[in-house]
Amino acid sequence: MSTMSRRRFVATSTAGLAGILAPRIPPAVGQQREISYLCWNNFAPLMDKKLAEIGTRFTKDTGIKLKIDHIAHAQQPAKYAAEVQTQSGHDLVEMRMHFPWLYEPQLVDVSDLVAQLEKQYGAAISSAKETAHVRGVWRAVPQYHGMFVATYREDLFKKASLKIPDTWEDLYVAGKELKKMGHPVGIPISQNYDTISTAGPILWSFGGLEVDKDGKTVRINSPATEQMLEWYKKMFKDAMDPEVLSWTDASNNESIQQGKSGWIHNPVSAYLIAKQKKLPTADLINHHRTPGGPAGRHDTDVPRHIGIWKFSKNVEPAKEFIKYILGKREVYDEYIMSADAFNLPTYDKLKEHPVLKTDPKYAALSGEGVQYHAYGWPAPPSDKVQLITNSFILPNMVAKAVTGTPTKESVAWAEREMKKILAG
Amino acid sequence: MGKRKFWNRVLMHVLLVPFLLFAIFPFFHMTLTSLKSDRELYDRKAVPLLIQQGPTLEHYSKLLWETAFITWTKNSLIVTFIATAVSLVVATIAAYALARLKFFAVGSFGTGIFVTYLVPTSLLFLPLAQVVNWLGLADSKWALVVTYPTFLVPFCTWLLMGYFRTVPKEVEECAMVDGATRIQALWRIVLPIAIPGLVCAALFAFTLSWNEFIYALTFTSSSDQITASVGVTSELIRGDIYFWGQLMAGAVLASVPIVILYVFFLDYYVSGLTAGAVK
């Protein structure tokens, strides 16, 4: 080994280290304004492409540079926690459902923007308001929402002359026949969010709830919950396959796409992907509005908002972007249209959006007579109520009941767990 | 005698078959999946062990040209190479000192390095994000270069300590009597003997950093900074849709560089472990 090469090694390695340790030079202030947006990986990938396109136009029109990053929805909490903890990162963030409540103290008040949008498009839909309007202040601007809907195999229903279910009891009747035909109902009962999205509406339609409006009283232990569990038990036995116990969020989609399930409860993504991938089942699938029960017709909604971190140094340009993409009708429409009915606008006057006319199978999405809520309704989505959701107590109560734990015992278990969380 | 030996050898191979199947099968199945068309993937009547509707490279081409997979792989390689190199240098000198030199608190330092290993990454990553931010490395692959040594250095140090102990002290002392300094003795005498150990530590470090996930996920997010595992999982799992074909294609491609490394250095790896871990 010559000293020469050693020297060179030292030289290069110190240069490398210097590069690593050099403080970042802040960009010149003034002329070039730059914002960044941390967006989720849209379940409708075309919408991400459209967003990039709109972003480029935004930069051209306003001179504000926009950097868009995408992140998988499962990774959002970790990433957001890190950004909040370090008080650095992006300016704009996509916020799903209750995120505005979770990160409330860290989000800029955007009430002015929402007021403007409501003037243009009518009031924000109730589920959006429940989740983004935190203690009297809008902490994020509602963008779009994707609701759950019943997806069924039209051909099978016709073949067996089954009635399109109007109530969950009807679904049981149809489901029994479907299972006999080898096409069971596919409702997941596992530790995932789709399970909550279905169990919630069923509980509500029987008149049950998890936590009262005050956010303090556990109300799960009720005859309605027991009725709901009895319904799940007979469904599990007569109309479903045990595989639902292991399902991920993706499984019900895959099951109906491959031609197994005869009925699932999911956003329209199952149909959209079948159409995109040209699967044979695409033609056989159709949608109908979610069944109801004695206490009405309810469904889960996933409103998505856009928020601005308080630590952002570019609040004004960030607001400008929100105004640009949501405040101009033609841009907003273009953005919504790119999602092919997966994401719909969150304002009253836009409910009958033209995108629903692009395919006759979207008709059910107008959700006539359906009340949309987010998880945990009617309790306000405080962090404790969210912990109840994230701890999968509702899914586990159902899973216990269908795998042999007596109904009353399952309910009592859920009540205990919920009480502990509210007390802790 | 020869015949018995021959059959004995055959028997050994037969006994190995279940192990090899267990090891290889998932990889085989991943490769197979990555070559199937979507239609066949979602066909319930298809035979999972065969490609019946014709193989397709569609998933690979989509992965390579429609996502930033090439950039992600480049990032992974940069991060892995530099983190491995840095860790190796730091670990080598530390291991040498701990194995050979007598100084204040040498024992407790050795234990300290060991205990470092116990701290789970899932606990550290949030506070660590703060440190990364102070260093001005938020959302940069350099954050990974700086943080990966935290789990690489302890292991490499431990392995190399064992290795240095196997080098007889006398060899070194001879050189020093001849006028070499300690550092020269380390550089010219000890390190060349320790090459298998160094290769082994390097391979190990390379594998660990190539596979790392939580830090990569937390400290980087821009598409031009993330690593291959993060890129593949965040781009190709879209909530309730898994792009199975492309996911598996990504897994296969991401395994290739490291498989090549192992093929080249396998013998070093085993002999390095033999001397380092065992003694």
Next chain:
Amino acid sequence: MAISTFPVTAHARLPWRARVREMLDRERILGPLFTSPAMILIVLLVAYPFCMALYFSLSNAFIGRPSHFVGLRNFINLWDSDAFQQTFQNAFVFTGFAIAFKIVLGISLALLLNQQLWFKRMIRGMVLLPWVIPTALSVLGWQWMFNSSYSVVNWTGIALGIMDPPGPNWLGQKYYAMTAVVAVNVWRGLPFFAITILAGLVSIPKELYEAAEADGAGPWARFWYVTLPLLKGVLAIVVLFSTIFTFSDFNIVYQLTHGGPINSTHLFATLSRQIGLESGRLGEGAAISLYLFPVLMFVVYAQLKYVRKQAY
């Protein structure tokens, strides 16, 4: 810092250089100098964040809100939670079974690999494969293999007549789910065991076997009285490392079962993420992670004592 000492000693011409050179030859100086880079790294990037985490666990830290010291409340309250009790139990079951299988299979595989083989290089390469594929991605492969409707495991089982259709629901039934996550962990960790044990086998002097054979010992006796005792040191080390990795495993469970069904596969790391991040309760999340620590400490203490006795 330590790196820059190379050229200095190499060109020791000036008197002060000679002094530096002389100082560097003193163990009391060179030792701390050589260990300082590692030390700085550990203090800055491990010890400091660790103390922060420790503080989190003793406070009611919630993402983005001011926190207050609450003492040991998080640690105590956890015992009220079903999910935590279940997790505590799971961690031991998971680690225990995984390590037991890895030891037994690892020794068998290493013994086989130590034989005269035809395609030695290729076989060793194949054995190492699971260790080499990025875990986050290989676990996805397993998820696809256990997928309830396309499971190739079940398809094969049914085709061979071992299973009744539709076969077990791997990730949806309590014990099967645990079996599945243990199997994947064994799959991933076995190469490390096998190759390291192989390294141990290679280093056993042949003469010992010859001597034993001369004394009339059969293959079993040789294994029991020669191989195994001499492998103890390696085994202890491998088990030590693997216990740490297995106990704090995250990827496999997070990806395959998300802790379900009914929390029956949750491990400390996954539960900690669910509560600490997804629900924002940093304090409780950190406390869950910290429950790992004393357990691991104990394991390591026991092992170190044992290893030291064996090896030094």
